[in-house]
Amino acid sequence: MLFLSVDFGTSAVKAAILDENGDTKCWSTSPYDYIILPGDKNELSPADLMNALYDATGKLDEELRKKVEFFCYDTFSPSPVFLDKEGELVYPNIITHMDRRSRAQSDYIDEFFGKDKYMNISGIYPFAGGCSAMTFIWFLQNEPDVYKNTYRIGHLPTYVHKKLTGLFMVDFVNASMMGLYETTMQKGWSTELIKAFGLKEEWFGEIYSPGTVHGSLLPEMAAKMGVPAGIPVAIGSNDVATAQMGAKNMTSGKIMNTAGSSEMVSILTDTPKVNPHYYLRNAALPGLWQIYSTTAGGFAVDWFYKQFCREMSRKEYYEYIVDAIGKYIDDEEVGFAPFLTGDRQSLEKKTASWTGLTLAATRDQMLAAMLKSMQNVLYTTIQEAREVVELDHVIKISGGMVTDSYLKLKKFAIPGFDFEVVDDCPIQGNVELVKYYQK
Numbered sequence: 001m002l003f004l005s006v007d008f009g010t011s012a013v014k015a016a017i018l019d020e021n022g023d024t025k026c027w028s029t030s031p032y033d034y035i036i037l038p039g040d041k042n043e044l045s046p047a048d049l050m051n052a053l054y055d056a057t058g059k060l061d062e063e064l065r066k067k068v069e070f071f072c073y074d075t076f077s078p079s080p081v082f083l084d085k086e087g088e089l090v091y092p093n094i095i096t097h098m099d100r101r102s103r104a105q106s107d108y109i110d111e112f113f114g115k116d117k118y119m120n121i122s123g124i125y126p127f128a129g130g131c132s133a134m135t136f137i138w139f140l141q142n143e144p145d146v147y148k149n150t151y152r153i154g155h156l157p158t159y160v161h162k163k164l165t166g167l168f169m170v171d172f173v174n175a176s177m178m179g180l181y182e183t184t185m186q187k188g189w190s191t192e193l194i195k196a197f198g199l200k201e202e203w204f205g206e207i208y209s210p211g212t213v214h215g216s217l218l219p220e221m222a223a224k225m226g227v228p229a230g231i232p233v234a235i236g237s238n239d240v241a242t243a244q245m246g247a248k249n250m251t252s253g254k255i256m257n258t259a260g261s262s263e264m265v266s267i268l269t270d271t272p273k274v275n276p277h278y279y280l281r282n283a284a285l286p287g288l289w290q291i292y293s294t295t296a297g298g299f300a301v302d303w304f305y306k307q308f309c310r311e312m313s314r315k316e317y318y319e320y321i322v323d324a325i326g327k328y329i330d331d332e333e334v335g336f337a338p339f340l341t342g343d344r345q346s347l348e349k350k351t352a353s354w355t356g357l358t359l360a361a362t363r364d365q366m367l368a369a370m371l372k373s374m375q376n377v378l379y380t381t382i383q384e385a386r387e388v389v390e391l392d393h394v395i396k397i398s399g400g401m402v403t404d405s406y407l408k409l410k411k412f413a414i415p416g417f418d419f420e421v422v423d424d425c426p427i428q429g430n431v432e433l434v435k436y437y438q439k
Contacts, residue, residue: 041095073430242284
Protein backbone atom coordinates (compact mmCIF):
# COMPACT_ATOMS: atom_id res chain seq x y z
CA MET A 1 0.00 0.00 0.00
CA LEU A 2 1.21 3.51 -0.85
CA PHE A 3 0.43 6.52 1.35
CA LEU A 4 0.47 10.17 0.35
CA SER A 5 1.55 11.93 3.55
CA VAL A 6 1.46 15.74 3.75
CA ASP A 7 2.94 18.01 6.40
CA PHE A 8 1.53 21.57 6.45
CA GLY A 9 4.51 22.97 8.35
CA THR A 10 5.35 26.36 9.79
CA SER A 11 6.85 27.69 6.56
CA ALA A 12 6.20 25.10 3.84
CA VAL A 13 4.17 22.13 2.70
CA LYS A 14 6.11 18.88 2.56
CA ALA A 15 4.71 15.89 0.71
CA ALA A 16 5.93 12.33 0.39
CA ILE A 17 4.78 8.95 -0.88
CA LEU A 18 5.60 6.12 1.51
CA ASP A 19 4.92 2.41 1.55
CA GLU A 20 3.46 0.45 4.48
CA ASN A 21 6.97 -0.09 5.89
CA GLY A 22 7.52 3.65 6.12
CA ASP A 23 10.04 3.73 3.28
CA THR A 24 9.92 7.05 1.42
CA LYS A 25 9.57 6.58 -2.34
CA CYS A 26 9.65 10.28 -3.26
CA TRP A 27 9.58 13.61 -1.44
CA SER A 28 9.01 17.29 -2.25
CA THR A 29 8.30 20.66 -0.66
CA SER A 30 6.79 24.04 -1.50
CA PRO A 31 7.14 27.18 0.69
CA TYR A 32 4.69 29.91 1.64
CA ASP A 33 4.97 33.29 3.34
CA TYR A 34 2.93 34.76 6.16
CA ILE A 35 0.91 37.96 6.08
CA ILE A 36 2.07 40.33 8.84
CA LEU A 37 -0.48 43.03 9.72
CA PRO A 38 -0.56 45.87 12.27
CA GLY A 39 -1.64 44.91 15.76
CA ASP A 40 0.61 41.85 16.15
CA LYS A 41 -1.45 39.95 13.56
CA ASN A 42 0.08 37.02 11.70
CA GLU A 43 -1.98 35.20 9.08
CA LEU A 44 -1.70 32.80 6.16
CA SER A 45 -3.60 33.04 2.91
CA PRO A 46 -5.65 29.88 2.22
CA ALA A 47 -4.87 30.25 -1.49
CA ASP A 48 -1.13 30.24 -0.75
CA LEU A 49 -1.55 27.18 1.48
CA MET A 50 -3.54 25.17 -1.04
CA ASN A 51 -1.35 26.22 -3.97
CA ALA A 52 1.67 25.01 -2.00
CA LEU A 53 -0.14 21.68 -1.50
CA TYR A 54 -0.81 21.32 -5.23
CA ASP A 55 2.74 22.38 -6.10
CA ALA A 56 4.37 19.99 -3.62
CA THR A 57 2.25 17.00 -4.61
CA GLY A 58 2.67 17.84 -8.30
CA LYS A 59 6.45 17.43 -7.94
CA LEU A 60 6.08 13.84 -6.76
CA ASP A 61 6.61 10.94 -9.16
CA GLU A 62 3.58 10.86 -11.46
CA GLU A 63 3.35 7.07 -11.74
CA LEU A 64 3.58 6.62 -7.97
CA ARG A 65 0.87 9.23 -7.44
CA LYS A 66 -1.49 7.16 -9.57
CA LYS A 67 -0.95 4.20 -7.22
CA VAL A 68 -1.57 6.04 -3.94
CA GLU A 69 -4.21 4.28 -1.82
CA PHE A 70 -4.37 6.44 1.31
CA PHE A 71 -4.13 10.17 2.17
CA CYS A 72 -2.90 11.37 5.58
CA TYR A 73 -1.64 14.72 6.85
CA ASP A 74 -0.66 16.98 9.74
CA THR A 75 -0.56 20.76 10.24
CA PHE A 76 1.03 23.42 12.40
CA SER A 77 -1.20 24.73 15.18
CA PRO A 78 -2.76 26.60 16.92
CA SER A 79 -4.24 27.88 13.67
CA PRO A 80 -7.79 29.25 14.25
CA VAL A 81 -10.28 29.17 11.39
CA PHE A 82 -13.92 30.27 11.13
CA LEU A 83 -15.87 28.26 8.56
CA ASP A 84 -19.31 28.61 6.95
CA LYS A 85 -21.57 25.64 6.12
CA GLU A 86 -19.65 24.99 2.88
CA GLY A 87 -16.34 24.97 4.72
CA GLU A 88 -15.15 28.27 3.30
CA LEU A 89 -13.36 30.75 5.54
CA VAL A 90 -15.63 33.44 6.97
CA TYR A 91 -12.62 35.41 8.16
CA PRO A 92 -10.50 35.39 4.98
CA ASN A 93 -7.23 34.00 6.34
CA ILE A 94 -5.85 31.31 8.64
CA ILE A 95 -4.59 32.80 11.89
CA THR A 96 -1.18 31.37 12.81
CA HIS A 97 0.43 30.46 16.12
CA MET A 98 2.62 33.57 15.80
CA ASP A 99 -0.42 35.86 16.02
CA ARG A 100 -0.53 37.99 19.18
CA ARG A 101 -3.62 40.15 18.65
CA SER A 102 -5.36 38.60 21.65
CA ARG A 103 -3.00 39.61 24.48
CA ALA A 104 -5.72 41.69 26.15
CA GLN A 105 -8.04 38.68 26.12
CA SER A 106 -5.54 36.80 28.29
CA ASP A 107 -6.10 39.44 30.96
CA TYR A 108 -9.85 39.24 30.34
CA ILE A 109 -9.89 35.48 30.98
CA ASP A 110 -7.83 35.95 34.14
CA GLU A 111 -10.10 38.69 35.51
CA PHE A 112 -13.38 37.13 34.39
CA PHE A 113 -12.70 33.45 35.05
CA GLY A 114 -9.35 33.12 36.85
CA LYS A 115 -6.21 31.85 35.13
CA ASP A 116 -5.65 28.98 37.56
CA LYS A 117 -9.24 27.74 37.32
CA TYR A 118 -8.92 28.02 33.56
CA MET A 119 -5.66 26.04 33.54
CA ASN A 120 -7.11 23.27 35.69
CA ILE A 121 -9.74 22.65 33.00
CA SER A 122 -7.91 23.45 29.76
CA GLY A 123 -4.41 22.37 30.82
CA ILE A 124 -2.82 25.73 30.05
CA TYR A 125 -2.71 29.35 31.13
CA PRO A 126 -4.39 31.61 28.54
CA PHE A 127 -1.20 32.28 26.60
CA ALA A 128 -1.57 34.32 23.40
CA GLY A 129 -0.50 32.07 20.53
CA GLY A 130 -0.58 29.02 22.78
CA CYS A 131 -4.27 28.19 22.52
CA SER A 132 -7.11 29.73 20.57
CA ALA A 133 -9.74 30.69 23.15
CA MET A 134 -8.34 34.22 23.34
CA THR A 135 -8.57 34.59 19.54
CA PHE A 136 -12.19 33.44 19.57
CA ILE A 137 -12.97 35.95 22.33
CA TRP A 138 -11.05 38.70 20.47
CA PHE A 139 -13.33 38.28 17.46
CA LEU A 140 -16.42 38.38 19.67
CA GLN A 141 -15.23 41.64 21.16
CA ASN A 142 -13.69 43.26 18.08
CA GLU A 143 -15.16 41.72 14.89
CA PRO A 144 -18.44 40.06 15.98
CA ASP A 145 -19.78 40.05 12.40
CA VAL A 146 -17.43 37.12 11.69
CA TYR A 147 -19.75 34.94 13.77
CA LYS A 148 -22.88 35.79 11.75
CA ASN A 149 -21.97 33.23 9.08
CA THR A 150 -19.79 30.94 11.23
CA TYR A 151 -20.95 27.33 11.22
CA ARG A 152 -17.83 25.67 12.65
CA ILE A 153 -14.76 26.88 14.54
CA GLY A 154 -11.58 24.85 14.41
CA HIS A 155 -7.90 24.76 13.58
CA LEU A 156 -6.22 24.22 10.23
CA PRO A 157 -6.97 20.45 10.11
CA THR A 158 -10.69 21.25 10.22
CA TYR A 159 -10.34 23.46 7.15
CA VAL A 160 -8.03 21.06 5.29
CA HIS A 161 -10.19 18.02 6.00
CA LYS A 162 -13.32 19.77 4.76
CA LYS A 163 -11.47 20.68 1.56
CA LEU A 164 -10.27 17.11 1.07
CA THR A 165 -13.45 15.21 1.91
CA GLY A 166 -16.36 17.62 2.30
CA LEU A 167 -16.69 16.54 5.96
CA PHE A 168 -16.27 18.54 9.15
CA MET A 169 -14.16 17.30 12.05
CA VAL A 170 -11.92 18.35 14.94
CA ASP A 171 -9.04 16.10 15.89
CA PHE A 172 -8.28 14.98 19.44
CA VAL A 173 -5.03 16.94 19.74
CA ASN A 174 -6.18 20.25 18.29
CA ALA A 175 -9.32 20.14 20.42
CA SER A 176 -7.09 20.36 23.49
CA MET A 177 -5.08 23.20 21.90
CA MET A 178 -8.14 25.43 21.54
CA GLY A 179 -8.37 26.12 25.25
CA LEU A 180 -12.05 25.17 25.46
CA TYR A 181 -11.61 21.45 26.03
CA GLU A 182 -11.41 19.45 29.29
CA THR A 183 -7.80 18.49 28.67
CA THR A 184 -6.96 17.29 32.16
CA MET A 185 -9.75 14.70 31.96
CA GLN A 186 -9.83 14.16 28.16
CA LYS A 187 -13.61 14.39 28.48
CA GLY A 188 -14.45 16.59 25.51
CA TRP A 189 -15.52 20.21 25.04
CA SER A 190 -15.94 22.19 28.24
CA THR A 191 -19.51 23.46 28.39
CA GLU A 192 -18.46 25.66 31.31
CA LEU A 193 -15.71 27.45 29.36
CA ILE A 194 -17.65 27.77 26.11
CA LYS A 195 -20.68 29.32 27.82
CA ALA A 196 -18.61 31.49 30.14
CA PHE A 197 -16.97 33.27 27.21
CA GLY A 198 -20.16 33.80 25.20
CA LEU A 199 -19.47 31.18 22.54
CA LYS A 200 -21.91 28.58 21.20
CA GLU A 201 -21.43 24.84 21.64
CA GLU A 202 -22.74 24.11 18.15
CA TRP A 203 -19.72 25.91 16.66
CA PHE A 204 -17.45 23.15 17.95
CA GLY A 205 -17.76 19.90 16.05
CA GLU A 206 -17.40 16.23 16.82
CA ILE A 207 -13.93 15.16 17.97
CA TYR A 208 -12.12 12.30 16.19
CA SER A 209 -8.93 10.38 16.89
CA PRO A 210 -6.04 11.25 14.55
CA GLY A 211 -5.31 8.51 12.03
CA THR A 212 -8.86 7.19 11.85
CA VAL A 213 -10.61 7.23 8.48
CA HIS A 214 -13.18 9.97 8.01
CA GLY A 215 -14.33 10.32 4.42
CA SER A 216 -12.71 9.89 1.04
CA LEU A 217 -10.81 12.19 -1.30
CA LEU A 218 -13.08 14.36 -3.44
CA PRO A 219 -12.60 14.15 -7.23
CA GLU A 220 -11.68 17.83 -7.66
CA MET A 221 -8.97 17.58 -4.99
CA ALA A 222 -7.68 14.30 -6.40
CA ALA A 223 -7.38 15.85 -9.86
CA LYS A 224 -5.36 18.81 -8.56
CA MET A 225 -2.90 16.46 -6.85
CA GLY A 226 -2.82 13.76 -9.52
CA VAL A 227 -3.91 10.94 -7.21
CA PRO A 228 -6.93 8.60 -7.38
CA ALA A 229 -10.29 9.99 -6.29
CA GLY A 230 -12.19 8.21 -3.54
CA ILE A 231 -9.18 6.97 -1.57
CA PRO A 232 -9.68 7.04 2.23
CA VAL A 233 -8.54 10.14 4.10
CA ALA A 234 -7.32 9.88 7.69
CA ILE A 235 -8.04 12.48 10.35
CA GLY A 236 -5.09 14.88 10.47
CA SER A 237 -3.54 16.37 13.57
CA ASN A 238 -0.87 18.65 15.01
CA ASP A 239 2.66 18.25 13.61
CA VAL A 240 4.40 17.66 16.95
CA ALA A 241 1.88 15.02 18.03
CA THR A 242 2.39 13.15 14.76
CA ALA A 243 6.16 13.63 15.04
CA GLN A 244 6.04 11.65 18.29
CA MET A 245 4.36 8.82 16.40
CA GLY A 246 6.91 9.08 13.59
CA ALA A 247 9.69 8.70 16.15
CA LYS A 248 7.94 5.56 17.48
CA ASN A 249 7.32 7.36 20.79
CA MET A 250 4.08 5.89 22.13
CA THR A 251 4.64 5.52 25.88
CA SER A 252 5.00 7.83 28.87
CA GLY A 253 8.42 9.43 29.33
CA LYS A 254 9.40 9.54 25.65
CA ILE A 255 10.84 12.85 24.40
CA MET A 256 10.62 14.47 20.97
CA ASN A 257 12.50 17.60 19.85
CA THR A 258 11.59 19.10 16.49
CA ALA A 259 14.14 21.62 15.25
CA GLY A 260 12.80 23.49 12.27
CA SER A 261 11.44 27.01 11.78
CA SER A 262 10.45 26.76 15.44
CA GLU A 263 12.10 24.63 18.14
CA MET A 264 9.72 22.45 20.13
CA VAL A 265 10.00 19.81 22.81
CA SER A 266 7.23 17.34 23.63
CA ILE A 267 7.36 14.88 26.52
CA LEU A 268 4.72 12.15 26.69
CA THR A 269 3.09 11.52 30.06
CA ASP A 270 0.24 9.44 31.42
CA THR A 271 -0.10 11.88 34.34
CA PRO A 272 -1.99 15.08 33.39
CA LYS A 273 -0.30 17.49 35.80
CA VAL A 274 -0.79 21.17 34.95
CA ASN A 275 1.95 23.76 35.33
CA PRO A 276 1.94 27.47 34.40
CA HIS A 277 5.38 27.08 32.80
CA TYR A 278 4.40 24.59 30.08
CA TYR A 279 1.50 23.47 27.94
CA LEU A 280 -0.41 20.34 28.81
CA ARG A 281 -2.18 19.04 25.71
CA ASN A 282 -3.43 15.73 24.36
CA ALA A 283 -1.02 13.40 22.63
CA ALA A 284 -2.13 11.63 19.45
CA LEU A 285 -3.14 8.52 21.41
CA PRO A 286 -5.87 8.63 24.09
CA GLY A 287 -4.62 8.23 27.65
CA LEU A 288 -1.44 10.16 26.93
CA TRP A 289 -0.68 13.87 27.19
CA GLN A 290 2.15 16.10 26.04
CA ILE A 291 4.20 18.38 28.27
CA TYR A 292 5.22 20.89 25.66
CA SER A 293 7.09 24.14 25.04
CA THR A 294 8.39 26.03 22.03
CA THR A 295 10.81 28.78 21.09
CA ALA A 296 12.28 30.40 17.99
CA GLY A 297 14.44 28.11 15.85
CA GLY A 298 15.07 28.56 12.15
CA PHE A 299 13.16 31.84 12.25
CA ALA A 300 15.83 33.24 14.59
CA VAL A 301 18.66 31.86 12.46
CA ASP A 302 17.18 33.48 9.34
CA TRP A 303 16.65 36.76 11.20
CA PHE A 304 20.29 36.85 12.31
CA TYR A 305 21.43 36.22 8.75
CA LYS A 306 19.30 39.04 7.31
CA GLN A 307 20.33 41.55 9.98
CA PHE A 308 24.02 40.76 10.50
CA CYS A 309 25.41 38.45 7.80
CA ARG A 310 24.04 39.56 4.45
CA GLU A 311 27.54 39.82 2.95
CA MET A 312 27.74 36.02 3.18
CA SER A 313 26.17 33.45 0.91
CA ARG A 314 23.79 31.05 2.63
CA LYS A 315 26.43 28.32 2.36
CA GLU A 316 29.03 30.56 3.98
CA TYR A 317 26.57 31.51 6.70
CA TYR A 318 25.84 27.91 7.67
CA GLU A 319 29.57 27.25 7.86
CA TYR A 320 29.88 30.38 9.98
CA ILE A 321 27.28 28.99 12.42
CA VAL A 322 29.41 25.89 12.90
CA ASP A 323 32.46 28.06 13.69
CA ALA A 324 30.51 30.27 16.11
CA ILE A 325 29.19 27.29 18.04
CA GLY A 326 32.65 25.75 18.23
CA LYS A 327 34.28 28.94 19.53
CA TYR A 328 31.65 30.04 22.04
CA ILE A 329 29.79 26.92 23.12
CA ASP A 330 30.78 27.42 26.76
CA ASP A 331 30.96 31.23 26.76
CA GLU A 332 29.09 32.87 29.64
CA GLU A 333 29.88 36.53 28.99
CA VAL A 334 27.12 37.21 26.45
CA GLY A 335 23.54 36.08 27.00
CA PHE A 336 20.34 36.30 25.01
CA ALA A 337 16.63 36.45 25.88
CA PRO A 338 15.12 34.08 23.25
CA PHE A 339 11.88 35.90 22.49
CA LEU A 340 12.22 36.99 18.86
CA THR A 341 8.81 35.44 18.20
CA GLY A 342 7.50 36.34 21.65
CA ASP A 343 6.97 33.83 24.41
CA ARG A 344 4.06 31.42 24.12
CA GLN A 345 4.59 30.36 27.74
CA SER A 346 4.09 33.82 29.25
CA LEU A 347 1.14 36.09 29.98
CA GLU A 348 3.50 39.06 29.60
CA LYS A 349 4.70 40.43 26.27
CA LYS A 350 8.36 39.52 25.96
CA THR A 351 10.97 40.60 23.45
CA ALA A 352 14.47 39.43 22.65
CA SER A 353 17.68 41.10 23.82
CA TRP A 354 21.37 40.45 24.36
CA THR A 355 23.06 40.97 27.71
CA GLY A 356 26.73 41.31 28.56
CA LEU A 357 27.63 43.21 25.39
CA THR A 358 30.86 45.21 25.49
CA LEU A 359 33.19 46.59 22.86
CA ALA A 360 34.95 43.25 23.04
CA ALA A 361 31.83 41.26 22.10
CA THR A 362 31.80 39.70 18.65
CA ARG A 363 29.15 38.79 16.15
CA ASP A 364 30.10 35.13 16.60
CA GLN A 365 29.53 35.46 20.33
CA MET A 366 26.10 37.03 19.81
CA LEU A 367 25.04 34.25 17.43
CA ALA A 368 26.21 31.49 19.77
CA ALA A 369 24.40 33.14 22.69
CA MET A 370 21.18 33.25 20.68
CA LEU A 371 21.43 29.58 19.71
CA LYS A 372 22.23 28.47 23.28
CA SER A 373 19.35 30.44 24.77
CA MET A 374 16.84 28.53 22.66
CA GLN A 375 18.12 25.28 24.09
CA ASN A 376 17.70 26.62 27.62
CA VAL A 377 13.96 27.04 27.01
CA LEU A 378 13.68 23.38 26.06
CA TYR A 379 15.88 22.20 28.92
CA THR A 380 13.76 24.09 31.47
CA THR A 381 10.65 22.24 30.24
CA ILE A 382 12.46 18.89 30.37
CA GLN A 383 13.44 19.62 33.97
CA GLU A 384 9.82 20.49 34.82
CA ALA A 385 8.67 17.24 33.20
CA ARG A 386 11.15 15.28 35.31
CA GLU A 387 8.97 16.14 38.33
CA VAL A 388 5.96 14.51 36.65
CA VAL A 389 7.21 11.46 34.79
CA GLU A 390 10.27 9.22 34.60
CA LEU A 391 12.07 10.34 31.46
CA ASP A 392 13.68 8.23 28.78
CA HIS A 393 17.40 8.97 28.42
CA VAL A 394 17.06 9.36 24.63
CA ILE A 395 15.70 12.49 22.99
CA LYS A 396 14.51 11.86 19.43
CA ILE A 397 15.27 14.86 17.24
CA SER A 398 14.09 15.78 13.76
CA GLY A 399 14.04 18.83 11.52
CA GLY A 400 15.97 20.99 9.10
CA MET A 401 18.11 22.57 11.83
CA VAL A 402 19.73 19.27 12.81
CA THR A 403 23.44 19.28 11.98
CA ASP A 404 26.50 17.86 13.72
CA SER A 405 27.38 21.24 15.22
CA TYR A 406 23.80 21.85 16.38
CA LEU A 407 23.74 18.43 18.04
CA LYS A 408 27.00 19.30 19.79
CA LEU A 409 25.35 22.45 21.10
CA LYS A 410 22.31 20.49 22.30
CA LYS A 411 24.42 17.93 24.14
CA PHE A 412 26.16 20.79 25.92
CA ALA A 413 22.99 22.75 26.76
CA ILE A 414 20.79 19.73 27.58
CA PRO A 415 23.13 17.44 29.57
CA GLY A 416 22.34 13.90 30.66
CA PHE A 417 20.59 12.78 27.49
CA ASP A 418 21.50 10.98 24.29
CA PHE A 419 20.16 12.34 21.01
CA GLU A 420 18.88 10.14 18.20
CA VAL A 421 18.25 11.77 14.82
CA VAL A 422 15.09 10.61 13.06
CA ASP A 423 14.02 11.91 9.66
CA ASP A 424 10.70 13.39 8.54
CA CYS A 425 8.89 12.53 11.76
CA PRO A 426 5.55 14.24 11.02
CA ILE A 427 5.43 12.64 7.55
CA GLN A 428 6.26 9.24 9.04
CA GLY A 429 3.92 9.81 11.98
CA ASN A 430 0.88 10.35 9.76
CA VAL A 431 1.40 6.87 8.34
CA GLU A 432 2.10 5.36 11.77
CA LEU A 433 -1.21 6.72 13.07
CA VAL A 434 -3.11 5.18 10.16
CA LYS A 435 -1.39 1.82 10.75
CA TYR A 436 -2.14 2.04 14.48
CA TYR A 437 -5.87 2.27 13.83
CA GLN A 438 -5.85 -0.17 10.92
CA LYS A 439 -4.55 -3.04 13.09
